[in-house]
Amino acid sequence: MALDIFRKTKYVTVRPEGNQTEKRDIPEGLWVKCPRCNEILYTKELEKNCKVCQKCNYHFRLNVQERIRMTVDEGSFQELDHELTTINPLNFPNYSEKIADVQETTGLKEAILAGEATIEGNPVMIGVMDSHFIMGSMGSVVGEQIARTIEKAIERRCPVLLFSTSGGARMQEGILSLMQMAKTSAALAKLDEAGLLFISVFTDPTTGGVTASFASLGDIIIAEPGALIGFTGPRVIEQTIRQKLPEGFQRAEFMRQHGMVDMIINRLKLRDTLAKILSLHQV
Amino acid sequence: MALDFERPLLELEAKIEELNRFTQEKGIDFSEEIALLEKKSRDMKENIYSNLSPWQKVQIARHAARPNTLDYCKALFTDFLELHGDRLFGDDPAILGGLARYKGIPITVIGHLKGHDTKENVQRNFGMAHPEGYRKALRLMKQAEKFGRPVVCFIDTAGAYCGMGAEERGQGEAIARNLMAMSALKVPIISVVIGEGGSGGALALGVANKILMQEHAIFSVSSPEAAASILWKDGSKAKEAAEALNLTAEDLLRLGVIDEILPEPLGGAHSDLTATYSLLDEALERHLKELLQQSTEQLVEMRYAKFRSMGQTG
Numbered sequence: 180m181a182l183d184i185f186r187k188t189k190y191v192t193v194r195p196e197g198n199q200t201e202k203r204d205i206p207e208g209l210w211v212k213c214p215r216c217n218e219i220l221y222t223k224e225l226e227k228n229c230k231v232c233q234k235c236n237y238h239f240r241l242n243v244q245e246r247i248r249m250t251v252d253e254g255s256f257q258e259l260d261h262e263l264t265t266i267n268p269l270n271f272p273n274y275s276e277k278i279a280d281v282q283e284t285t286g287l288k289e290a291i292l293a294g295e296a297t298i299e300g301n302p303v304m305i306g307v308m309d310s311h312f313i314m315g316s317m318g319s320v321v322g323e324q325i326a327r328t329i330e331k332a333i334e335r336r337c338p339v340l341l342f343s344t345s346g347g348a349r350m351q352e353g354i355l356s357l358m359q360m361a362k363t364s365a366a367l368a369k370l371d372e373a374g375l376l377f378i379s380v381f382t383d384p385t386t387g388g389v390t391a392s393f394a395s396l397g398d399i400i401i402a403e404p405g406a407l408i409g410f411t412g413p414r415v416i417e418q419t420i421r422q423k424l425p426e427g428f429q430r431a432e433f434m435r436q437h438g439m440v441d442m443i444i445n446r447l448k449l450r451d452t453l454a455k456i457l458s459l460h461q462v
Numbered sequence: 463m464a465l466d467f468e469r470p471l472l473e474l475e476a477k478i479e480e481l482n483r484f485t486q487e488k489g490i491d492f493s494e495e496i497a498l499l500e501k502k503s504r505d506m507k508e509n510i511y512s513n514l515s516p517w518q519k520v521q522i523a524r525h526a527a528r529p530n531t532l533d534y535c536k537a538l539f540t541d542f543l544e545l546h547g548d549r550l551f552g553d554d555p556a557i558l559g560g561l562a563r564y565k566g567i568p569i570t571v572i573g574h575l576k577g578h579d580t581k582e583n584v585q586r587n588f589g590m591a592h593p594e595g596y597r598k599a600l601r602l603m604k605q606a607e608k609f610g611r612p613v614v615c616f617i618d619t620a621g622a623y624c625g626m627g628a629e630e631r632g633q634g635e636a637i638a639r640n641l642m643a644m645s646a647l648k649v650p651i652i653s654v655v656i657g658e659g660g661s662g663g664a665l666a667l668g669v670a671n672k673i674l675m676q677e678h679a680i681f682s683v684s685s686p687e688a689a690a691s692i693l694w695k696d697g698s699k700a701k702e703a704a705e706a707l708n709l710t711a712e713d714l715l716r717l718g719v720i721d722e723i724l725p726e727p728l729g730g731a732h733s734d735l736t737a738t739y740s741l742l743d744e745a746l747e748r749h750l751k752e753l754l755q756q757s758t759e760q761l762v763e764m765r766y767a768k769f770r771s772m773g774q775t776g
């Protein structure tokens with residue numbers, strides 16, 4: 180229901196690059212303009228700075244490879260369950276074509292990549308969502324990947340780390356998409372019972388069914404600065420209440436103030452923070 | 463109040479009534495004509511109600527006269543006692559909860575509550591709950607677990623409320639917490655979709671051992687209107703969205719989401735309340751008896767397995 184928030188990022192130009200999986204939110208070239216402060220940034224500098232604007236601290240949206248690279252120990256990531264594929268269970272008009280198209284342009288199989296990795300030597304099961312794949316919506320494959328990731332963590336007795344970014348449900352999978360909320364939350368109840376740690380990281384933007392399921396169930400919940408976090412997207416709220424929302428409504432800082440997240444961590448310090456949390460839970 | 467597709471039927475019924483009046487007032491015998499029209503009316507009703515389109519079902523599911531959670535509480539249970547509040551913020555009138563006795567057994571009952579008219583709907587916020595509603599539901603479920611009472615939920619909501627207060631108080635977290643807690647609850651849970659089941663706001667009362675659904679109820683990832691505006695940027699294509707979303711009871715049974723379709727009287731649940739209550743009663747008693755035979759471990763495992771297997775991948 181919050182899907183329009185993704186369309187506001189006019190600077191996004193994702194270009195098909197054949198089989199190369201590396202995609203950029205930032206247009207190719209030497210320079211890029213920060214969408215918040217309009218500063219012209221040198222691309223190489225920006226990349227070195229974890230895609231955070233040096234001037235205003237704007238956190239550019241990342242794709243899944245960038246996130247994994249910035250988070251885990253080099254070479255430690257092993258993908259799991261790559262064989263899961265998206266089907267069209269409702270025979271929804273044009274859904275199969277849309278999936279094929281998005282797979283082609285993003286080089287991704289689905290809106291999540293999950294696997295095992297280490298962070299400063301701490302083993303973790305990790306799942307990272309990508310908003311470029313049908314707005315990070317949660318269909319059967321996303322729900323199944325998350326459930327398997329959690330179950331694998333229970334089997335190996337290790338923590339779970341999930342990075343969320345999502346517009347909510349995958350409309351084209353109808354009720355089956357809705358049921359992924361129950362599936363992922365039920366898997367977390369098992370993790371809970373097993374006494375294992377779940378760290379949830381909200382990144383910009385996370386709304387809808389992902390906020391109303393696993394992402395809000397972390398033992399520790401982290402948000403990136405400025406991330407939009409909510410159940411209903413701002414546009415729908417504005418239409419419902421017929422007034423403009425105040426500046427900063429549903430942003431990470433607002434959510435922390437309202438008790439919904441434990442901490443807001445700058446991307447440059449995120450890896451260190453995660454390592455510290457993980458080591459505090461080592462037995 | 464009449465739905466579009468009910469209109470020819472109502473016209474026919476009016477004609478029959480008119481002929482009956484003529485017979486009485488003028489002493490002319492119209493019995494043959496009346497019998498003919500009555501047959502025609504019955505056939506028409508059967509024809510309409512056995513060929514309802516998904517969009518027509520949406521309209522029946524939202525019918526103002528359709529029995530709501532409170533009606534079922536009064537008709538099926540005795541000793542109903544409403545319990546209020548989440549102990550954290552407030553009481554949400556969009557969700558009704560309390561204690562009752564069903565076939566002699568104490569139960570906890572929780573349901574979204576829509577009104578039958580505008581005044582009731584304003585008071586109940588059209589059955590669209592705030593976080594405090596879901597947290598009240600959770601408190602009552604935990605209480606049921608403590609005292610070993612089965613939980614019966616009625617689902618009847620267009621969705622969770624979309625407002626500022628709801629976001630400030632953590633609408634997402636409130637729904638998520640319910641899904642997680644229900645999946646592990648140590649007592650039987652039966653959820654019955656009695657009208658409109660919309661999005662996470664409906665699912666927050668739906669992680670049950672058995673999900674029953676009335677014949678003309680709907681259960682969907684979002685309202686057809688919202689789906690149309692998300693998918694095609696055109697809220698007026700709700701009818702097309704209703705077709706595509708697979709939201710009827712038949713669809714949900716086929717997709718493995720619900721356990722049983724509860725028949726409704728010809729003409730829909732609102733057309734014959736006594737029959738509607740007894741049809742729901744029969745199924746509820748049967749499923750509850752079955753669940754009461756199960757051990758705690760079986761109940762929890764069975765519920766987990768049910769939701770774990772939902773979804774389709776290649």
Ligand SMILES: [Zn+2]
Nearest residue numbers: 213216232235
């Ligand atoms: Zn900037």
